[in-house]
Amino acid sequence: MTQSLFQTVDADGVSVVEGTACRSCMREPSDASLVLDACQAVPTRLVLLYSSNLTARFFDVSSREAAEILQKWRSSRLRAAVVREHGAPRPSRRFHELLEAERRDGLFDIFDDRASALAWLVGSRPDATHT
Numbered sequence: 263m264t265q266s267l268f269q270t271v272d273a274d275g276v277s278v279v280e281g282t283a284c285r286s287c288m289r290e291p292s293d294a295s296l297v298l299d300a301c302q303a304v305p306t307r308l309v310l311l312y313s314s315n316l317t318a319r320f321f322d323v324s325s326r327e328a329a330e331i332l333q334k335w336r337s338s339r340l341r342a343a344v345v346r347e348h349g350a351p352r353p354s355r356r357f358h359e360l361l362e363a364e365r366r367d368g369l370f371d372i373f374d375d376r377a378s379a380l381a382w383l384v385g386s387r388p389d390a391t392h393t
Contacts, residue, residue, distance in 0.1 A: 267315075268300040273380045277306045281315035283347065288317050291330040298338055308383045309342045310376070313350035321353040323360055332360075336369055343379035344372045 267287040271280050279300045281287055287296060297309055319325035335342055353361075364370040373379040 267296065270304050270306075271310075271380075273308075273384045276308065276384045277304050278308045278310055278380065278383055279304060279306055280309070281311040283312045283345070284314050285312075286318075287315045288320075288331070290317060291327050291334075293317070294331040294334045297335070297342075298340065301338075301340060307338070307340050309340060310345070310379050310383060311342060312345050313347045316344065318351070321351045321357050323354045323356040328357070328360060332364060332370055336367065340369065341383060342370050343383050344370075345376050345379050346372055346374060 266282070267285070268279050268281055271278050279297070281297075288294065297311070301307060301309055313321075317325075317327045317331070320328045320331065323329075332342075361370075361372065371379075371382060373382065
């Protein structure tokens with residue numbers, strides 16, 4: 263696992279790979295494999311990322327970057343939570359449609375804070391505000 267990009271944290275006895283806040287780790291959609299590799303090294307299928315860890319155009323549906331990344335993670339049954347950081351790019355108008363579809367599968371969601379994201383990853387659903 264690339265230590266500077268990811269760390270393993272314990273969340274209620276469950277291992278979760280966590281990205282480093284305010285640090286880019288995915289420059290293009292093919293970098294989604296870095297996240298998969300980090301998870302396989304633990305091993306776990308749970309990852310907590312921050313909006314800065316994603317590609318610059320992830321929240322712009324027209325770029326298709328989110329769709330490509332999420333498809334790669336979905337095929338590996340990776341469960342990913344993203345914490346939306348202050349100053350993160352605003353989602354495009356159609357991003358919420360993509361997000362709703364992903365939420366139905368229970369493998370991807372976006373949160374306003376780390377605690378809510380971790381709770382969702384390990385299975386509990388707090389009364390938290392989703393983005």
